[in-house]
Amino acid sequence: MIKAEYIWIDGTKPTPLLRSKTKIVEAGAELPIWGFDGSSTNQAPGKSSDCVLKPVFSCPDPIRGGAHKLVVCEVLTSDMEPHLSNTRAKCVATESRYSDHGMWFGLEQEYTLFKDGRPLGWPEQGFPAPQGPYYCSVGGDYVYGRELVEEHLTACLAAGLKISGINAEVMPAQWEFQVGPLSASAVSDQMVVARWLLARIAEKYGVHVSYEPKPVKGDWNGAGCHTNFSTIAMRESYDKCVQAAQVLGERHELHISNYGAGIEERLTGNHETCSWREYKYGVSDRGASVRIPWQVARDGYGYIEDRRPAANCDPYVVTQLITETVCSRI
Missing domain, CATH: 3.30.590.10 (Glutamine synthetase/guanido kinase, catalytic domain)
Structure with a gap:
């Protein structure tokens, strides 16, 4: 098993912050989508707080070493659409x-x-x-x-x-x-x-x-x-x-x-x-x-x-x- 650090950009204004959390995944397995509480990151109201993390880029984690990974994620809504705070989706499209x-x-x-x-x-x-x-x-x-x-x-x-x-x-x-x-x-x-x-x-x-x-x-x-x-x-x-x-x-x-x-x-x-x-x-x-x-x-x-x-x-x-x-x- 490895530690995968899921990293994303939050919805803080006027300047967003970086957030991250660790998921334990099987070594060699595909990195799965994950979720987080968007009401705690300025990305969702408390009554509908689920946001989705979609892995888009990964690399070795030099801090933990070994086979552990750093994982950049796009933020999606629960409908699997790009979140309003997701600026990467527009960048990729352009x-x-x-x-x-x-x-x-x-x-x-x-x-x-x-x-x-x-x-x-x-x-x-x-x-x-x-x-x-x-x-x-x-x-x-x-x-x-x-x-x-x-x-x-x-x-x-x-x-x-x-x-x-x-x-x-x-x-x-x-x-x-x-x-x-x-x-x-x-x-x-x-x-x-x-x-x-x-x-x-x-x-x-x-x-x-x-x-x-x-x-x-x-x-x-x-x-x-x-x-x-x-x-x-x-x-x-x-x-x-x-x-x-x-x-x-x-x-x-x-x-x-x-x-x-x-x-x-x-x-x-x-x-x-x-x-x-x-x-x-x-x-x-x-x-x-x-x-x-x-x-x-x-x-x-x-x-x-x-x-x-x-x-x-x-x-x-x-x-x-x-x-x-x-x-x-x-």
Whole structure:
């Protein structure tokens, strides 16, 4: 017998939470549908509280080891229809509709570590030295939480996730990991597992993982989930990369409203952002809504980076919107 940890996204607003529980199943057997009390997760009223968990992605559980598994689930109603909180179903449908475009995504997940109500390593009173020496830094004066971050990276690799890197970020106690390139639903499934693993490992250290877009007010960087993507055509033509950047601007308001609660606190026009009120793109411009990497302009093909999504975004929503906006127009 093995332990299968069923993981799902709940109905908490404005930012859903991850939930999970353990099911004992026979080794090698198909993972069955399961259920939970939706009245305790903001997904159902008490008088009709049953919700269904449908396994959609599984991988080795690096925390329990052995043959144990982590299982990402879609939430269904008892009629076996996608629940209102189930954003994956729409993502998969859009991905299927535009499958001939060959969309790839890479997500850059920023997050901030908190302990005792303040960013990890920050003084009890006042603030650390201003931003500047912390990004990709080395040394005890600049880095807080590396042991936890390294353990998370090792766990993601052991789970078989396509994690492609980590780095310390601009604000002290802020970090980033990257997942991809993968399809829209696959990169989102793996991001759910990576976020779950980060929270689970942080428990051991007594640390809270925050995905708030602006975890500390004032002259400090916010936290985003920069989303890199390409179609087959973009991977062959620079003009298609430019077209993709242009069409994203046509539905800027729709994207902003679905890129994470509190996004306007981060997208101020300062701290490597473009204001949420405007849309612009540019080559090598980290102050733009969408950045075209310099090597893409040089090579004449590649990908572009949507810098607008907040750290607390729903990856299924972000990848679905980008797929629909770009693939329906170029």
